[in-house]
Amino acid sequence: MDTVTLPKTGFLAHASQDLSDLMASVATEVVLEEGQVLFEQGDIGDTLYAIVSGSLEFSVLSREGRKLSLDVMRPGALFGEIALFDPGTRTATVTALEPTRLRGVKNADMLRAIRKAPDLGIDMIQLAGERMRWMSSQLNEQVFLSMPARLARKILYLTVDGSKQLSTLPLSQSELAEFVGATREAVSKTLSIWKRAGVIEASRGGVRVLDREALQVMADLHQI
Template sequence: MTDTELERGEVLFNEGDSGDRLYVVLDGKIKLGRTSGDGRENLLAVLGPGQMFGELSLFDPGPRSATATAVTDSRLASLGHAELQPWLVNRPDVARGLLFQLAHRLRRTNEVVADLVFSDVPGRVAKALLDLSTRFGRQADDGIHVHHDLTQEELAQLVGAS
C-alpha cells in the first residue's frame, strides 16, 4: 500500500487518464466529477474516510471515468493491481468486501438514476443534504452541523441541477 497526501483543490487523476490503482480515503474529502462534451461539469460523488474509489481501473483497462480532486486536505492509501491480486486470491474476505463495495456502488448509482428521473430539484437537494449530514454531520446542541465543504455550484452539480 502507498500513502498519498493531497492539498485542497489538488487533482489526483483526470477523467481519461489511464489508471491501475484503487484508493481509500483515510482523512479528508475527495470529489469525483465528469465533464460533458460541451464543458458542463457533473459531480458524481463526495467521498470521506473509509470510502474507496478508482477500483474500476483494476478490473477494466479502460481510461479513468472521472476526475478525482481533493475537497479538503486529504490522505489516501492506494493499492495497485499487482498488489491487490494476491489479496483477492489468498484472502476471500477481502474479495467479498470488495464485491460488497462494488454492489453498494451499483445500488447507489441506481438510486441516483431514479432520483434524476422521478424527483424534482428541491427533492434531490434535500436528499443530498440528508446524505451529507449522515456522512459528514456533527451533533450539536442546536441540531446537526454539516461541514461538507462544497460550494453551491458543486452542490448543484451533485444533484444534476447545473
C-alpha cells in the first residue's frame, strides 16, 4: 500500500490520526506544475484534497468575467469537503502557484471510512466550521473595511509561514488587487505610501513585509 508522510501543519496539525492515516494511505497522489489548474469553478467534484507540499490559489470569476482571488493554501490544508457530502459543481478555481503535491480521497471512500471510524466525521464538521468562519470574516472585511485595511490584512495573512516573521509575497500589484477586490492603481498608491514609511518593500518580485506590527495597526478595524 502506497503511504506518504503528511505535513503536521495547517488543518492536519490537529486532525485525528484516522484522517491522517486515510490521507496518507488510501488517497491518490496528484502532482501539479506551476500554473496548472487542479479544477475550475463549475467543474463537477467528488474529492477531498490535502496539500502535501507547494501552494494553491483559490479564485472565482464574476458575472462580468473579472477574476477575484480568495485565498492561498499551503501544506497541511484540506479543501473540497463540500464535494464529499454533496457532490456537485466546484465553487472556485484552484491553480498551483508552484510545483505542488496533493492527496485526494473520493466521496465513496471517505463515507466508507467514516462508517468505520466516526472520528473522521468530527474532522469534517470541524473543517466545515473553520471554512464557514473564514467565509464570514471575508464577507465582513469586504463590507466594513476600507481597501487599505483589507490589503494590510491580506498581506499579513498570506505571509504567515510557520515561524517566519519576515516573508516575501510573490504577487504582482494586479494580483494583490484581485485579492482585495480593488483596482491596481489603488493598490499601487497604498503600497507606495507604506514603502515610504518603511513598512514594506515593493518590487516586481512582490511585497516583503518589514514591519509586521505597523502593518497590523493598519489592518486593525479600530485604526481605520
